[in-house]
Structure formats: structure tokens, C-alpha cells
Amino acid sequence: MADLFGNELDSLFLDSGVSRRVSVHPVVVFNVVDHHSRRPEEAERVIGALLGVVSPSGEVDVRDSFPVPHTEDGKVAVDMQYHRTMLALQQRASPNLQVVGWYSSTALVDSKSVMFHGFFVRECAAPPIHVTVDTAIDAAAPKLRVDAYHGVSLTLGETVGSLFVPVESRIALSESEKIGLHMVARAVAPLAIDGVTDTADSGANATADADDADADAAAAAAAAPAAAGGVETGLSNANVTALLKRLRAQLATLRDYAGSVVDGKQTGDAETGAAMFDVLQSLPYSALIPVSYTHLKL
Numbered sequence: 001m002a003d004l005f006g007n008e009l010d011s012l013f014l015d016s017g018v019s020r021r022v023s024v025h026p027v028v029v030f031n032v033v034d035h036h037s038r039r040p041e042e043a044e045r046v047i048g049a050l051l052g053v054v055s056p057s058g059e060v061d062v063r064d065s066f067p068v069p070h071t072e073d074g075k076v077a078v079d080m081q082y083h084r085t086m087l088a089l090q091q092r093a094s095p096n097l098q099v100v101g102w103y104s105s106t107a108l109v110d111s112k113s114v115m116f117h118g119f120f121v122r123e124c125a126a127p128p129i130h131v132t133v134d135t136a137i138d139a140a141a142p143k144l145r146v147d148a149y150h151g152v153s154l155t156l157g158e159t160v161g162s163l164f165v166p167v168e169s170r171i172a173l174s175e176s177e178k179i180g181l182h183m184v185a186r187a188v189a190p191l192a193i194d195g196v197t198d199t200a201d202s203g204a205n206a207t208a209d210a211d212d213a214d215a216d217a218a219a220a221a222a223a224a225p226a227a228a229g230g231v232e233t234g235l236s237n238a239n240v241t242a243l244l245k246r247l248r249a250q251l252a253t254l255r256d257y258a259g260s261v262v263d264g265k266q267t268g269d270a271e272t273g274a275a276m277f278d279v280l281q282s283l284p285y286s287a288l289i290p291v292s293y294t295h296l297k298l
Contacts, residue, residue: 020058021058023171028103028131031067032065032103032135033133033240035048036133045104045105047078047102048067048102049068050064051097051098058126063097064090066086068102070116098125099120101124102116102120103133104131108132114163117151127151129149129150130150132146147169148167151164152164258276
């Protein structure tokens with residue numbers, strides 16, 4: 001076989017690598033939506049690093065993420081120093097997690113995505129995956145869509161380009177995550193959140209009924225054909241924004257309470273203090289924040 005210039009070619013193929021499956025945990029979707037909501041006005045999308053583990057079979061379990069500043073207006077660039085600083089801090093809290101790929105807050109995959117992917121190729125021990133969270137929600141598509149891709153090289157005698165191939169993906173929900181999302185949904189029941197779609201290994205979707213008034217009842221699973229190439233979280237942009245605003249208000253209340261106790265403006269309650277301490281200790285980022293508890297008057 002010869003190319004257009006008459007040169008003999010050994011092969012024409014796509015180097016797709018190993019077959020991969022991607023599991024994305026809910027916290028990653030929340031992180032991407034929060035990051036997108038705080039983007040500069042002129043930015044169409046945001047990107048960031050995905051943290052997780054890769055099994056010997058090649059399955060990628062995406063458990064966390066963090067934002068990475070970038071520019072794509074004219075010159076495409078990624079803040080490598082920021083990325084590596086954040087990665088070092090993240091691995092202090094979760095040393096078993098590694099960079100497994102990157103995310104984008106739009107469904108757009110273009111030539112600039114190839115450049116971003118090339119950066120993360122150098123940062124990952126295994127071939128990185130690319131996850132897109134489509135935050136462009138409207139009446140016609142009221143749910144967040146999450147897709148995963150594997151970057152492959154287009155070879156024509158030698159590598160001449162790259163492209164993204166969709167891979168099987170699912171929202172991974174552990175029992176504790178299901179309970180947590182169920183409780184969050186109940187807290188904002190007036191917003192009528194539809195629920196969370198959990199794609200099982202068989203390729204079916206299990207939809208959790210977030211409006212169920214029984215907190216102890218497990219979410220009812222309803223099997224449905226999985227959408228090809230992606231999964232849907234079932235959380236609308238308005239609902240996610242409302243959840244984040246409510247969480248921020250609750251954190252502000254806790255901050256004001258702790259501050260007034262430390263300043264001696266009110267007497268601390270031992271039970272409340274113990275509960276706050278347990279919450280702080282359960283957070284994966286708590287090890288990154290230098291907090292002294294010895295001077296609190298509880």
C-alpha cells in the first residue's frame with residue numbers, strides 16, 4: 001500500500017490500546033458543575049484533572065478531581081505548575097489516587113481537546129481518559145450527560161494525528177453514596193429532583209427515587225436501556241446550583257458558630273462541637289487545612 005506521494009506504507013490502523021471501562025463517582029460530577037459555575041464570563045468551558053485508580057484489567061475508577069487553569073483564546077496553554085502543586089496536595093490527603101485523565105465542562109471535543117489531552121498524557125502513568133460533563137442544560141435535555149473517551153493515535157506509517165473514541169462509562173454509586181444523595185435530595189424536595197441514574201455492570205440504568213419520604217427505604221431500581229456512549233445523572237443545573245448554595249449557607253452557619261465560641265461571645269455545646277469535629281475529620285481535604293482544635297472552648 002502506498003500513500004498519496006507514492007511512498008510505501010506498512011500499515012493503516014487505529015492504535016486503540018486496551019479495552020477500557022470508566023466509572024465516575026458523583027463527587028466528580030458535582031466538582032465539574034461547581035467549577036463551571038465559577039468560570040470567567042468569557043470562558044466557554046473549564047478543564048481539570050481526574051483522580052482515581054486503574055485496575056489491572058484497565059478499568060478506570062474516577063473518584064475525585066480538581067480544576068486546572070487554562071487558556072484557549074488564541075494560544076492553548078495549561079498551568080502546569082498549578083496542576084502539579086494541586087496534585088501534590090491531593091496526594092497528601094489521598095496517596096493512593098493518581099491522575100487518570102482530565103475533564104471538560106462541555107460536550108465539545110475539538111482540536112484543542114487533542115492539545116489538552118497531550119498534556120495529560122505526560123502526567124499519567126497509564127493512557128489518560130477524557131470525561132465530558134455537558135452542562136448546557138435546557139428544556140429539551142434537562143439532565144446532565146456524562147461521556148468518557150479514550151484518546152487513540154491515527155497511524156499512517158507513522159503517527160499523523162489523534163482522535164477520541166467513546167468508551168463504556170457509568171456513574172458509580174456505593175451504598176454510602178446512594179444514602180448521601182438520597183438525603184440531599186430529600187433536603188431539597190421542593191425542587192423536585194428526579195433522582196440519580198446508576199448504570200449497572202449489565203448496562204442498565206437504576207434510577208433512585210429522590211422524592212421517597214422514607215429515609216430508610218432503598219431507592220427503587222428501574223431497568224432501562226443505557227444511552228450509548230454515556231450516562232445521565234438526572235440532576236438539573238438549577239437543582240445542583242440550589243444544593244451548592246444551601247451547603248454554602250450551612251457551612252457559613254457553622255463557621256459563625258465556631259467563631260463566636262472561640263471569641264467567647266457564646267458558650268460552646270460539647271455535643272455540637274463533637275459533631276462538627278467528626279464532620280471535619282471525615283472530609284478528604286481536612287488534612288490540607290491547618291486547623292488547631294486545642295483552643296476551642298466547648
